[in-house]
Structures are given as C-alpha cells and as structure tokens.
Amino acid sequence: MKFGINLFPTVGPHDQAPVDYYDHALSIAVYAEELGYHHVKTVEHYFFEYGGYSPDPTTFLTAVAARxxxxxxITGAVVPAFDHPIKLAxxxxxxxxxSHGRLDVGVARGFLPDEFAAFQLSLDDSRPRFDATVAAIVELWTGSDVTIDNGFHSFGPVTLQPRPFQSPHPRILVATAITPESAERAGAAGYGLLLVPSINPREKVQDIIARYRVAREAAGFDPATAEVHLSYSSFLADDADEARSLGEQFANTNHRALARAVSGWSTARSTQYEGYEKIVDRVAGGTFATQLAADKTIVGTPAQVVDQIAxxxxxxxxxTISLQTPPSTAPExxxxxxxQLFAEDVLPHFSAPVALDGTAPGVAAAAVAPGR
Structure with a gap:
C-alpha cells in the first residue's frame, strides 16, 4: 500500500487568512516528504469553505515541487470543464x-451546481465535455499540429510546448463519486481511479472498484498497473480520548463545509448526475460516530488506526490512501x-504488498510487515 497527504482546505476568510493557509499547507507538504510519504494531493474547488482556498492545484503544487x-x-482533482484544454495542458x-516527472494528474467532472452556474456551464453537458477535454489534453501532450473540433472547443493546428517530462504523459487518475459508469470508463481508458469512500456504503465502493478493475482488464491493460486512490479524513494522537475528541471536532468542521457546498443539489437536477439529489440527505444524515464505526474516517491512536487500515x-x-489532514486552523x-504518528507507527505495517486474485484479500493475507 502507498500513503500520502491530502491538503484539502476547509476554511474561509473568517477562519484564516489565505497567506496563513498556504504557509501551513506548504509546511505540511515538506514535512510529509521528510517522513517518507508517497504523495501530496490537493483539489480544485471555488467559493466555499469546502476547498475554496484551492482554486488552482497546479500553482500550489508548483510551490511544493520547488520545496x-x-x-x-497529485491534482486531486483538476476540473477540465472549467478551463481551456490548451491552458490546462x-x-x-x-x-x-x-518537478522532474513527479506529477500524477487527477481529473474530475466536477459535481457542485454552484460552480457550474458560476462558469455558465450546464451540468447536463458535464460527461461529454469532460471526455472531450481530457482527450484534447492528451492529444496536445503527445501530438503535433493538433486540430480539435469536439463540440466544445475548436482550434488548431497547434503543437504544444513544453511537452510533459514523463513520456508519453503523466499518469491520469479519474475521480468518481457515486456513478459506477465513471469508474468503468476510467478502467477502459487505462486510467487510475480516485474515490472518496465516505459518501457511499462499503459495498458500493467495492462494486465501483470491481467494475473499474474488470473494465480495465477487459480493455487489455495489465491488472498490476491499476491505480485506486481512496481519500479519508484523518487524525491521530497518542491518547485515545484526545484522538476521538479532536477527531470528531475536526470531522465536524469538514462535514459542515461539505454540507454547505452540496446544498445546491436540493434544487438542481441532471441526467448526468443520477442519484446526486440524495447527496444532501446523505451528508445531513452522517455522524462522526457512524463514519468512524464504518471506517469512513481514520481516527485514533496508531494501534487503533493500524486496525482500521487492515x-x-x-x-x-x-x-493508495490519501489522508486528509486536520483543518489548518488546528494548532500546527x-x-x-x-x-508523524501515521508515518512512524502505522505506515510500516503495510509496506508489504498483498496479492489479489480478483477478490479482496482476507484478514490473514493482510499480514503485518516488520520494519519500515
């Protein structure tokens, strides 16, 4: 298994000045490298406390690359619909x-009605616009005299400079939230998968991942190269009571930010987002206790978290697991x-790979590996 840090801001101007948030986030990114984490990830969102301090992941990650x-x-994820393919590519x-080839490009359709409205885009066009824009970006990265006329963009012939450092281009990871079809399409294209398990029952997450793997293998891609990234809010402490108390406080901060951001779905409807009308109720009905019991948030002492990860x-x-750090307003x-606790006391237990035979491994297979 691989583990990284997800720097997902859940603050606004009334909580923390932007400059203070970025100083904090950059400090944690550098510390994550010192501790041996695999990656640092950030998102693209606008307007809300839910991710709004991260409207341009590429700018922030460029600062991380320099340090x-x-x-x-990892862009986790950029929203191609909100940009021109030439600019984003x-x-x-x-x-x-x-970064000398350290980039993995996570891409997402976007799912917040208020963001689509601000960019004057229709939710009903999101899937074809997403597919067309991602295809255009890949063609720009790899082709010469590229001409695009996809119904959303028309340009060319152009030859993009610079080419990506990685050949033929950085790994692409596709975000999916509720619809399994998005995972199947990602698998068929040979891309990786980004998921947030907290918004679905475990069985649905298993189904989404299984469909992704089946579609990927059916398209001829090596199962060993499949990439599945799961993001979890997290908090570890030396003391169990402190971990649970502060973990609940931090989780509630994230939960309130998410609830405000998805409120647009109380009235918005789109055939491209089947089932999203239920997301407001799902978020409203969630509690820290139920999330923790279902391993949808990673909170506890290192020993408790080892059990959760198992x-x-x-x-x-x-x-691959991305740990969303506590809100940046928490004490540094x-x-x-x-x-630190996760890196030193949890990560070493999961350094040995588990072989998959097409089904999830059992407890016995998830053996603890000694050392780091």
Missing amino acids: TERIRL ARLAVLDNV RIREAFGDV AVVRRSV
Missing part, C-alpha cells in the same frame, strides 16, 4: 517538468504530530 525532491504531486506540462485493506485490497503542532 521538495522526491514526493509525488500547458500548466500541467510545466509542473511535470519543474480492515480497509481487507475490503478494497492494496490501494497537533497537525504535525498526527502526520
């Missing part, structure tokens, strides 16, 4: 070069201790 040497950089190519591994196999020492 680090090894850790991978070029920015990502620059980031891949300045159960997650049993359910989903050897996935508390955040850094949480990140």
Whole structure:
C-alpha cells in the first residue's frame, strides 16, 4: 500500500487568512516528504469553505515541487470543464517538468451546481465535455499540429510546448463519486481511479472498484498497473480520548463545509448526475460516530488506526490512501504530530504488498510487515 497527504482546505476568510493557509499547507507538504510519504494531493474547488482556498492545484503544487525532491504531486482533482484544454495542458506540462516527472494528474467532472452556474456551464453537458477535454489534453501532450473540433472547443493546428517530462504523459487518475459508469470508463481508458469512500456504503465502493478493475482488464491493460486512490479524513494522537475528541471536532468542521457546498443539489437536477439529489440527505444524515464505526474516517491512536487500515485493506485490497489532514486552523503542532504518528507507527505495517486474485484479500493475507 502507498500513503500520502491530502491538503484539502476547509476554511474561509473568517477562519484564516489565505497567506496563513498556504504557509501551513506548504509546511505540511515538506514535512510529509521528510517522513517518507508517497504523495501530496490537493483539489480544485471555488467559493466555499469546502476547498475554496484551492482554486488552482497546479500553482500550489508548483510551490511544493520547488520545496521538495522526491514526493509525488497529485491534482486531486483538476476540473477540465472549467478551463481551456490548451491552458490546462500547458500548466500541467510545466509542473511535470519543474518537478522532474513527479506529477500524477487527477481529473474530475466536477459535481457542485454552484460552480457550474458560476462558469455558465450546464451540468447536463458535464460527461461529454469532460471526455472531450481530457482527450484534447492528451492529444496536445503527445501530438503535433493538433486540430480539435469536439463540440466544445475548436482550434488548431497547434503543437504544444513544453511537452510533459514523463513520456508519453503523466499518469491520469479519474475521480468518481457515486456513478459506477465513471469508474468503468476510467478502467477502459487505462486510467487510475480516485474515490472518496465516505459518501457511499462499503459495498458500493467495492462494486465501483470491481467494475473499474474488470473494465480495465477487459480493455487489455495489465491488472498490476491499476491505480485506486481512496481519500479519508484523518487524525491521530497518542491518547485515545484526545484522538476521538479532536477527531470528531475536526470531522465536524469538514462535514459542515461539505454540507454547505452540496446544498445546491436540493434544487438542481441532471441526467448526468443520477442519484446526486440524495447527496444532501446523505451528508445531513452522517455522524462522526457512524463514519468512524464504518471506517469512513481514520481516527485514533496508531494501534487503533493500524486496525482500521487492515480492515480497509481487507475490503478494497492494496490501494493508495490519501489522508486528509486536520483543518489548518488546528494548532500546527497537533497537525504535525498526527502526520508523524501515521508515518512512524502505522505506515510500516503495510509496506508489504498483498496479492489479489480478483477478490479482496482476507484478514490473514493482510499480514503485518516488520520494519519500515
């Protein structure tokens, strides 16, 4: 298994000045590399406390690239619908070069009605617009004299400079939330998968991952190269009571931010987002206790979290996990201790891979590996 840090802001101007948030986030990114984490990830969102301090992941990750040497950089995720393919392809190519090939490009359709309204885009066009824009970006990265006329963009012939550092281009990861079809399409294209398990029952997450793997293998891609990334809010402390108390406080901050961001679905409807009308009720009905009991949030002492990760591994196999750090308004020492505890006392237990035979491994298969 691989583990990284998800720097997902859940603050606004009334909580923290932007400059203070970025100073904090950059500090944690550098610390994550020092501790041996695999990646640092950040999102693209606008307007709300839910991610709004991260409207341009490429800019932030470029700053991370300048301060680090090894850790991978993941856009988790950019929203191609909100940009022109030439601009987005070029920015990502620059980031891949300045990081010497450490970039993985997570892409998403977007799902917040208020964001689509602000960009004057229709939710009903989101899937074809997404597919067309991602295809255009890949063609720009790899082709010459590229001409695009896809119903959303028309340009060319053009030859993009610079090319990405990685050949033929950075790994692409596709975000899916509720619809399994998105996972199947990602698998058929040979892309990786980004998921947030907290918004679905475990069985649905298993179904989404299984469909992704089946579609990918059916398209002729090596099962061993499949990439499944799961993001979890997290908080670790030396004391169990402190971990649960502060973990609940931090989780509730994230929960309130998410509830405000998805409120647009109380009236919005789209055939491209089947089932999303239920997301407001799902978010409203969730509690910290139920999330923790279902291993949808990772909170506790290192020993408790080792048990949680073992159960997650049993359910989903050897996935890549991104740990969303506590809100940046939490004391810096508390955040850094949480990140340190996971790296030093949890991560070493899961350094050995588990072989998959097409089904999730059992508890016995998820053996603890000694050392780091």
